[in-house]
Amino acid sequence: MASTEEIRTGLAEIVNEITGVPAGDVQLDKSFTDDLDIDSLSMVEVVVAAEEKFGVKIPDEEVKNLATVGDAVSYIEKAGS
Amino acid sequence: MRTQIRPARQPRAARITGIGGYRPSRVIPNSEIVERIDSSDEWIRTRSGIESRRWATDDETVISMSLGAAGKAIAHAGVHPDQIGCVIVSTVTHLYQTPSAAAEIAYKLGTDRAAAFDISAACAGFCYGLSLASDMVQTGTAEHVLVIGVERLSDLTDPTDRSTAFLFADGAGAVVVGPADDAEGAGIGPVVWGSDGESLGHIHQRENWYDALHSPDGPRMPHLVMQGNPVFRWASYEMPKVAQQALEAAGITVDDLDLFVPHQANMRITDAMARQLKLPDHVAIARDIAQQGNSSAASIPLAIERMLESGEARSGDLALVIGFGAGLVYAAQVIRIP
Numbered sequence: 001m002a003s004t005e006e007i008r009t010g011l012a013e014i015v016n017e018i019t020g021v022p023a024g025d026v027q028l029d030k031s032f033t034d035d036l037d038i039d040s041l042s043m044v045e046v047v048v049a050a051e052e053k054f055g056v057k058i059p060d061e062e063v064k065n066l067a068t069v070g071d072a073v074s075y076i077e078k079a080g081s
Numbered sequence: 082m083r084t085q086i087r088p089a090r091q092p093r094a095a096r097i098t099g100i101g102g103y104r105p106s107r108v109i110p111n112s113e114i115v116e117r118i119d120s121s122d123e124w125i126r127t128r129s130g131i132e133s134r135r136w137a138t139d140d141e142t143v144i145s146m147s148l149g150a151a152g153k154a155i156a157h158a159g160v161h162p163d164q165i166g167c168v169i170v171s172t173v174t175h176l177y178q179t180p181s182a183a184a185e186i187a188y189k190l191g192t193d194r195a196a197a198f199d200i201s202a203a204c205a206g207f208c209y210g211l212s213l214a215s216d217m218v219q220t221g222t223a224e225h226v227l228v229i230g231v232e233r234l235s236d237l238t239d240p241t242d243r244s245t246a247f248l249f250a251d252g253a254g255a256v257v258v259g260p261a262d263d264a265e266g267a268g269i270g271p272v273v274w275g276s277d278g279e280s281l282g283h284i285h286q287r288e289n290w291y292d293a294l295h296s297p298d299g300p301r302m303p304h305l306v307m308q309g310n311p312v313f314r315w316a317s318y319e320m321p322k323v324a325q326q327a328l329e330a331a332g333i334t335v336d337d338l339d340l341f342v343p344h345q346a347n348m349r350i351t352d353a354m355a356r357q358l359k360l361p362d363h364v365a366i367a368r369d370i371a372q373q374g375n376s377s378a379a380s381i382p383l384a385i386e387r388m389l390e391s392g393e394a395r396s397g398d399l400a401l402v403i404g405f406g407a408g409l410v411y412a413a414q415v416i417r418i419p
Contacts, residue, residue, distance in 0.1 A: 041128065041349050044314050060311050 002080070007054065007073045014049045018042055028070035036069075056080050090221035094261035095214070096268025097419045098160070098225070101153025102386040103146045103253040104373065105137035111247065118243045125247045130348020134250040134374025136235045143175045146253035147186050147231045150382070154227065155190070157419065158257035163193040165257070166223030169213055170199045171206025171378040173407070174233045186229065196223070203284070204344045204406025205274070206230050206378030207254065211402075212272035212412060214258035229255045230378030237286065239304035248347065249305070250374025254382025256419075268419070270331030273323050274412035280315065283308050284407035305407075316346060316405055317353035320413075324358060324403045327413035338364045339398035340388060340418070344405055345370035345380035354403075365393045377406065385418065394418050 002010070012026035021036050032038045038046065043066075047058050050072070056079035058066075066072045110133045111122040125131055137146065147170065155162060168190075170183040183197035202209040207230035214226035234249035261267050284307045288296075293303035320343070328334060341364050343351055348370055355366055369384035376383060381402050388394035396418055403413035 039128065040310055041313050044310050045317070045353065048314065048318055060314070063310070 002054070004073055004077060007076050008069065010053055011046075011050060011069065011072060011076070014046055014053065018045045018049065026069055028068065028073060030069050031067055032069070032072075033067075050076060054080055092219045093221070094264050094267035095218035095258055096261040096266060097211075097256045097416055098259040099154040099156070099158025099257040099419055100382055100385055100389070101150045101155075101157055101255050102379070102383040103149035103153075104383065105135045105141040105146060105251045107136040107138055109134050109136050114240075114247045117240050118246050120243065120247065128347075128349065129248060130351075130368070130371055131247060131374055132371050134247075135252055135372075135376070137233050137251040141233075141251070143172060143182055143231050143233055144185055144189070146233075146251070147182065147229045147255070148189055150231070150253035150255040150379075151186065151190055151227055151229055154255040154257050158225070158259065160225050160257060160259065162191040164225050165190070165192045165195045165227050167196040167214070167217060167226045168192065168229070169210040169226065170197075170229045170231060171202055171210045172199060172231045173201060173203055173206075173377065174236055175199065175231075176236065182231070183229075190227075195227075202378070202404075202406075202410050202412070203408060204346060204375075204377045204380070205404035205408070205410045205412045206406075207344075207381045208272065208402060208404035208412035208414060209274065209410070211256065211258065211269065211414060211416070212274065215269040215272070218258050218260055225257055225259045227255060227257055229253060230380070230382060232377040232379055234305070234375070234377055237302060237305045239306075242304065242306065244307050244309045245305060248375045250376045252373060252376040252379040252383055254379040254386065256382055268417035270327065270415035272412055272414050273326040273330055275323075275410070277315075277409040280311070280409045283312050283315070283409060313347070313350060313353075315409065316350045318357065320403060320405050320411060321354050321357035323405075323411055324354065324401055324413050327403065327415055328401060331415035333399065333415060335360055335364065337399060338401055338415075340365050340367065340385075340394050340400035342367040342381055342384050342388070342400050342402045344377075344403065345373065345384055346375055346405070378404070389418070
């Protein structure tokens with residue numbers, strides 16, 4: 001199972017590819033909307049790419065609870081364990 | 082021995098012979114929408130790619146817009162209205178349960194008592210109608226079939242709904258489908274279509290007419306509502322698979338395509354689909370939504386007409402078309418531009 005840091009790095013690559021936000025900005029305490037300026041449609045694309053990369057399912061109703069990068073990383077950690 | 086009945090004629094190839102659109106006269110910029118949804122021009126542009134949309138006046142009815150589009154398509158096809166054997170109208174905004182819009186249109190166009198009926202397949206309606214028309218021409222049920230996609234979505238749009246008020250628009254698009262000279266002239270590939278009723282609630286009319294008219298707060302229009310994110314996900318990731326199957330069914334690849342004309346739902350969906358399909362740079366992508374908005378069943382023929390007018394599309398080009406919407410329902414084909 002990937003470590004927290006490996007998941008964060010993987011997620012940062014996805015966010016960078018989809019939105020152009022520098023991967024280095026994608027830190028655990030950052031809010032997707034307020035800090036990284038990622039809108040809801042881009043968030044859907046990030047979620048779909050993360051599902052593929054980490055082999056997990058992130059249901060639509062769960063996505064709105066993933067406010068920060070840290071929330072997403074812990075969800076992926078739990079879902080993958 | 083049982084008495085035999087004569088079967089339908091041997092299949093022949095069908096093609097689109099003419100296309101035409103009608104854009105209603107009211108041009109509604111984002112600035113006229115934003116106040117009631119507490120939004121901004123920039124928000125609408127980045128979420129949807131829409132700069133302005135077309136809305137109909139009271140005089141631009143489902144029937145009148147259809148007649149405008151159909152007249153152009155029939156003239157382009159070079160046929161006379163009395164050669165049209167069937168009229169298929171796809172719409173969800175003809176606000177009469179009966180009779181059909183198609184019967185009235187068939188009469189007003191001057192067809193010779195053409196068969197006529199409406200279908201309900203929302204934003205997939207044009208591709209559904211095209212599939213029916215193609216089958217009819219192939220089997221000889223009709224010689225020339227008129228397919229119209231027409232909507233006045235503005236009638237069923239809640240102007241205060243942040244998910245739909247900026248999206249929905251009005252308009253009509255039509256094609257004539259007729260026989261090809263030979264199999265090589267086939268201009269409509271096999272349809273790949275289906276439905277996913279499990280997601281019925283993703284896009285739907287909020288209440289039926291009876292409940293809307295008997296609301297305790299007084300009669301009101303039953304508006305259309307949509308869950309944007311699940312629809313975006315379905316359209317952006319599931320629909321490219323359907324589009325890919327339509328290419329395979331037609332025996333071609335993305336490299337053979339000239340045009341990609343998805344239902345003009347949202348520019349972000351179009352972009353995501355194009356990325357998933359890995360379209361080569363030479364494929365022109367329909368982006369009519371920027372000036373037209375989402376006009377449901379009318380959007381594909383309207384987008385093709387714009388591409389023909391701008392020179393992005395030429396007669397003989399191969400286009401991948403895909404419609405998808407409330408149901409959920411979807412349909413995709415490869416077509417040759419008339």
